[in-house]
Amino acid sequence: MGQTGAPRGRPRTFDRDAALTQAMRLFWERGYEATSLNELTEAMGIRPGSLYAAFGDKRSLFKEVVHAYARSSVGAFIGIALKEEPTAFRAFARILHQAAAIYPDPSHPAGCLTISAATNVTVQDAEIAVFLRDLRNANLMVFHDRLRTAQQEGELPPGADPRALAGYFAVVIQGMSQRARDGADATELAAIADMAMAAWPEAEPGRSSPN
Amino acid sequence: MGQTGAPRGRPRTFDRDAALTQAMRLFWERGYEATSLNELTEAMGIRPGSLYAAFGDKRSLFKEVVHAYARSSVGAFIGIALKEEPTAFRAFARILHQAAAIYPDPSHPAGCLTISAATNVTVQDAEIAVFLRDLRNANLMVFHDRLRTAQQEGELPPGADPRALAGYFAVVIQGMSQRARDGADATELAAIADMAMAAWPEAEPGRSSPN
DNA sequence: CTCATTGTAGAGCGATCGCTCAATAAGTTG
DNA sequence: CAACTTATTGAGCGATCGCTCTACAATGAG
Known part of the structure; x- marks a missing residue:
């Protein structure tokens, strides 16, 4: 045997x-x-x-x-960051900055394959579009879960909305992929990633993010 | 005659x-x-x-x-908001909330035609992809201009980066269009729009946005 | 009316699409 | 060696692609 x-x-x-x-x-x-x-x-x-x-x-x-693709370094960085970073804030900050570096990298096509490979599709290939959409929505659920536990652990204030926050990060990541395909470079996307992280809740009192 | x-x-x-x-x-x-x-x-x-x-x-x-499409109510709301609102903050807040309401509206296909109609295209139709990309990048320049004048007029603090902010809003809008196509509803997108506006700079001292 | 002009209807053009199949090549097994 | 199994090759299948062309219909001008 x-x-x-x-x-x-x-x-x-x-x-x-x-x-x-x-x-x-x-x-x-x-x-x-x-x-x-x-x-x-x-x-x-x-x-x-x-x-x-x-x-x-x-x-x-x-x-x-x-x-x-999902197993490759380009496709797996989100799951790795969520696993390795101790706080949700650090995880999402890392995800956005890695996306800013990876999506416009000229060593491969721009943006994320999962996001952009089947946005326009004929009726007979609708199955493929659904396949990728489910993948994206599954990723959204992973975000949601991570942010919910962050709230339970006290990292996120009780007033924060984990679902909206998850959707927000999904939106930013998908938008960054699109912008990379439209020609945005790593520097521009990194600045956008910084802007996006400024929306993290509970910055009110002292701006001391759970670093 | x-x-x-x-x-x-x-x-x-x-x-x-x-x-x-x-x-x-x-x-x-x-x-x-x-x-x-x-x-x-x-x-x-x-x-x-x-x-x-x-x-x-x-x-x-x-x-x-x-x-x-650009002349229709669905396609023209961005330009109208930029023209009508007195401050950049109010303009972009209105843009994001209108996008949240319009993109998932079931009376027409989800999302923005300009954003999603030519993301995948064969070589012989590359001209169409370039046509739409130029349109998107032109819109980005409009954002940039509006934010630059906002900075000159003192609405934006000197430390803010109008270019990054313009890219940020472009990213959020394109991401919202994608999320609407993936099935996000108006409520979910409105919450995301609120989140996104929280990144507006110079909220430090008193959180009193130029309303 | 005739003539010129424009639009419609329907057949079908060459090219490309995803895909298949029969013939043959290159291995292992006995 | 022969027998078996799997891979490669190259031709080409039916369907669909964007598009064109011819015959005919409907209008205004003279």
């Missing part, structure tokens, strides 16, 4: 992960529908038959791309 | 404005590329030949739709 099992039949002639990365870049840059099978096979260096054998149809390839 | 000129030839059998409105709804809901000529002609109640005679090709139809 535990035997890996010798691979049978003709071995693959391409690197599956590398091909997936190329597909990710295309979907990330152009979005789901605007990326054609022709462009995909060319970028991945394979023929349609190989693509369908290795990844299934375009839909499932895209979903696998999204999962790979 | 001044003669309107009697229309020659066979008169049009459809209402051009009504047809344009139908095209707007489709582009607004699905985006530029995801809306097909087939859907357009069906929704507008005309045949392809009539569409091309009256509006030119798909590109120019879309551009005319965008101009009509």
Whole structure:
């Protein structure tokens, strides 16, 4: 047992992960529908038959791309910050500043794949739009949870509204992704991140945020 | 002179404005590329030949739709608020709250057409994406100008950064449009608008905003 | 009336879309 | 070696894309 099992039949002639990365870049840059099978096979260096054998149809390839993206450094920074930072304030401040640095980074397409890859979609691909929307709304729930516990722990004042705050950060992050796609650079986005954090509640008395 | 000129030839059998409105709804809901000529002609109640005679090709139809949108109540509220409100603070507060009410309004597709109609686009339609991006960036400049004069007039403290503030409001508005498309309702967006206005600078001393 | 002008209707153009399939190649197994 | 299994190749499927063209209808001008 535990035997890996010798691979049978003709071995693959391409690197599956590398091909997936190329597909990710295309979907990330152009979005789901605007990326054609022709462009995909060319970028991945394979023929349609190989693509369908290795990844299934375009839909499932895209979903696998999204999962790979979520596991990548660019896609995972939000969850990591929420896990590592001791306070909600520090977590969201870090998230916004990392987004400001990552979204316009020229080493990959601008903005967040999850936010922008399926905003315009035909009826027959509505499933893909719903798939990404659910992902975004799930992320919103994670924000909500973190802020609710922050309130229970006393970091947030009782008068604060965790749900509105979660929506606010989701809005700022999605807006920053859009602005990065419109050409905003890291410096501009960092200034925006600072502005956005100024809305953190309970700054009234002494402006001493739970640092 | 001044003669309107009697229309020659066979008169049009459809209402051009009504047809344009139908095209707007489709582009607004699905985006530029995801809306097909087939859907357009069906929704507008005309045949392809009539569409091309009256509006030119798909590109120019879309551009005319965008101009009509900008003149509509849904598309023009930002400019109106900037013109009517005496202070920048009141203008942006009004803009955010109107966006919160308008973007999720069920009487039309969610969000802002200018923001979401061409985020994913193939290479051959890149011109359309650039067209909308330029529109968004022009709007950002309007924000910047308004905030710069607010600073010159003393409404904004000297330490404030009008450029960052303009980018911040652009981010919040674009994010609110996205959230509306993801299903956020007017109540939720209004709470977010309140949160966002709390970032307005120079709230330090007495929290008395220039109301 | 005839003529010129404009609009409509419907068929269908070439190109591209996502995708499939038969033939062949390249491995392991016995 | 032959048998089996899987991958690659390249042609090409039906459907849809944006768009055009021809035949005909409806108006005003003369």
